[in-house]
Amino acid sequence: MAPIGSLQRTGRLAGGVLEDLKRRVLPWYGDDFRQGLHPKALASVLFLFFACLANAVAFGGLTELLTDGAIGTIEMIVVTAAGGVIFALFSGQPLTILGGTGPIVIFTGLLYAACQRFGLPFLTTYAWTGIWSGVFLIILALTDASAMMRLFTRFTDEIFAALIAVIFIVEAVKDAILPVFRQNGNSTLELASLVLALMTYALARGMKRFTKTPYLRRTIRNLVSDFGPTLAIVIATAFSFLYADVPFDRPAVPDQLTTTTGRPWLVDLMSIPTWAIFATIIPAFMATILLFLDQNITSRLVNAPSYQLKKGGGFHLDLLVLGFIVLGASIFALPWIVAATVHALNHVKSLSEAEIVEVDGQRRERIVGVRENRLSALTIHILIGVSILLLPLIKLIPMAVLFGLFLYMGFVTLAGNQFFDRVTLWFTDRNLYPNTHYVRNVPRRIIHYFTAIQVACFAALWILKSSPIGILFPVLIALLAPLRLWLDRFFKREHLQALDADEDMDEAEIAVH
Structure with a gap:
């Protein structure tokens, strides 16, 4: 899906990193900032600022829950701000947004449980695991390991993106919707929280689709669409104050910059036995696999041909920068951040220009270009850093509003x-199937078999991540x-090409027309 030049193995130490610098960074660095001086970039900043802050608050809170308070929201905000600024300045593909992700938070919880089982101090064990993982990522970047992503196809990308998206949806449903039906708490609070979450979702979705309505002038419709998610958060938060007697849950952040437990920021790295330092290589190996795949799969999705990016990606350089971020964060026992699939894709989409085209009698939206820049990502994370000074204001946003954004x-x-x-x-009348390229070129039975295999893989991932x-x-x-690759033995090549092509065949047809 990414430009093939960015995924070539050079055979030289740091060859891929140097190629990314020469091809993507140096020729475009100044233009990356000029392209950010545009109202669309401003709208993207405001939307993604709240989205990334919501991500830091929510996943920070989840990390706090899974680690019994050892690592929490304030640590997640700090590392999101610092790591995001570093990545925006030095990465090869600045459209990628870093942050906490569901799989990483879940892995952190599993590591905490293992530390409890073996009687090891969690923070030091976590720090060494991250240090080893950061070193491994740097080695992988310097040896062009990201070139292995050529073996990955849409098959894997779709499963991974679906896993991340479903984690967002499940967290929102679990925290904002299900409590209403449990009937074991404050029913007024739970119902009001549900209303706020659904209001935020409906407002964000409705205003984002405002460009498709005939109302007002096109310029105004575009502004409403671009600022829709931000406006939804502001309106829903303001609405919550109409019910002053309802004790809405709000972000649990301290009033000043300090760690969740009040511990020193630096971790005592020598507070575990020497054997344990080397034993952390085992979980570090697992964490490295997760971080490597999370980063590179998201990068593939960001660089998909359908987004019409002109400047290309920077897989090797991105992985190198990520390795240093993980290494540095681990010394302070801060959460590990990585390319956040949902936020990165929303970042690209918020910076895109689209047009309505017609293919085989169907009207559909096609992205014709993206305002590729560093300034939006940089500003987003600077604002997250500034928000540390405005912690009392962050507390005003109900958690239900953030879960509605999720x-x-x-x-x-x-x-x-x-x-x-x-x-x-599977649930659609066969006579009403969309006229997509794979429906036109692949028998229905084969489509369903291929999809069933992906569903089985998704289910296996979900079950395994929830297991001991x-x-x-x-x-x-x-x-x-x-x-x-094994599926090549059971499906015809032309069927797999239609179902699993790096580029949507309909997009290619549009380009030809």
Whole structure:
């Protein structure tokens, strides 16, 4: 899916990193900032600022829950701000947004449980695991390991993107919707929280689709669409103050910059036995697989041909920068951040220009260009850093509003996932199937077999990550690539090409027309 030049193995130490610098960074660095001086970039900044802050608050809170308070929201905000600024300045593909992700948070919880089982201090064990993982990522970047992503196809990308999107949706449903039906708490609070979450989702979705309505002038419709998610957060938060007697849950952040437990920021790296320092190489190996795949799969999705990017990607350089970020964060026992699939894709989409085209009698939206820049990502993470000084204001946003934003981003990501589209065919009248390239060129039975295999892989990932051996689920993600190669023996080449092509065939047809 990415420009093939960015995934070539050079055979030289740091060869891929140097190629990314020469091809993507140096020729475009100044233009990356000029392209950010545009209202669309401003709208993207405001939307993604709230989205990334919501991600940091929510996943920071989840990390705090899974680690019994050892690592929490304030640590997640700090590392998101610092790591995001570093990545925006030095990466090869600045459209990629870093942040906490569901799989990484889950892995952190599993590591904490292992530390409890073996009687090891969690923070020091976590720090050494991250240090080793950071070193491994740097080695992988310097040896062009990202070139292995050529073995990955849409098959794996779709499953991984669906996993991330569903984690967002499940967290939103679990925290904002299910409590209403449990009937074991404050029913007024739970119902009001549900209303806020659904209001945020509906407003964000409705205003984002405002460009498709005939109302007002096109310039105004575009502004409403671009600023839709931001306006949804502001309106829903303001609405919550109309019910002053309802004790809405709000972000649990301290009033000043300090760690969640009040511990020193630096970790005592020598507070575990020497054997344990080297034993952490084992979980570090698992974490490295997860971080490597999370980063590179998201990069493939960001650089998909359908987004019409002109400047190309920078896989090797991105992985090198990520390795240093993980290494530095681990010394302070801060959460590991990586390319956040949902936020990165929403970042690209928020910077895109689209037009309505007609293919085989169907009207559909096609992206014609993206305002590729560094300034939007840089500003987003600077604002997150500034938000540390405005912690009392962050507390004003109800958690229900943030979970409504989670719900919106999860469904937006699923909506662009061909795997999800093919799953819906199971429940669709055959006479009403969309006239897509794979429906035209592949028998229905083959489409359903291929989709069923992806569903089975998705279910296996979900079950494994929730099991006592969940720490191994990164290995299963890595095994999706050889599994896809194995499918070549059971499907015709032309069928796989239609179902699993790097580029949507309909997009290619549009380009020809």
